[in-house]
Amino acid sequence: MTKSDNGGRAAVKPGKRERLVAAASRVLHEQGVEKTTLADIARVADVPVGNVYYYFKTKDQLVEAAIEGYAQGLQAMIASLDQLHSPQERLKALLGGWAEQRELAARYGCPTGTLSSELGKRADGLDLAAATVMQLLIDWAEQQFHSMGRSDSRDLAISLVAAYxxxxxxxxxxxxPELMAGQIHRLEDWIDSLA
Incomplete structure (x- = not known):
């Protein structure tokens, strides 16, 4: 435990496994799977490289844990978006979140998209694991368009994710990053036109 600045209360430092998964998500996004080493991840996680093997026997296991982390993050975001009143608000809030990440996208691309693209060239199960995260997003968007009364909700969901x-x-x-800002505005107008 470490002492925090919030009234003297103690804050719990994330465990080694959690730090490794968070570091893997970041480093894989920045460098890609093939260039990333376990030593790179351990350094960012501030974990001795020998300790990595206690939690993950292979780099692929750590990549899979990072994919699961992406899925959990997406599920948390969806739960937050689902608190909004209308499907249009939810979809536009999703777009707003993407727009906020445009600087990061300019440097490294979409975390899920770049990882899915790289792993899609493999046939070892990680390709399917990455695809499930993308599928989760498409399924959620399809539900939103369906709630708007659209019979073409699946096609619209795929169009939205493909555009992003x-x-x-x-x-x-x-x-x-301004390329994304402009396209996000167009997508917002598109969503309004579908209501």
Whole structure:
């Protein structure tokens, strides 16, 4: 435990496993799976590299844990968005969150999209694990469009996620966060036009 600045109360430092998963998520996003080593992750997590093997026997196990972390983060975000009144508000809040991350996308792309793209070239199960995170987002967006009374809700959900993934790629390729800002505004107008 470490002492915090919030009234002298103690704050619990995340455990080694949690720090390793968080570090893996960050480093994998920044460097990609192939370039990332367990030593890179251990350094960012502030965990001795020998301790990594206590929690994860292979790099692939750590990659899988990072994917699970992405899924949990997405589920938490969805739970927060689901508190909003209408499906249009929920979808536009999702877009707002993406817009807030445009600087990060300009540097490294979408965390889930880049990881899914890289792992999609493999056929070892990690490709399917990454795909489930993307599927979770598509399914949620489909529910929102369905709640708007759209019979083409599946197609609209795929269009929304595809548009975001495409602009994330271009934002990264051109290192221009304003590309994403402009496209997010267009997507907001598009959602309004569907109501």
């Amino acid at each position: 993934q495409g602009i994330s790629l271009l934002t990264n390729v051109f290192h221009d």
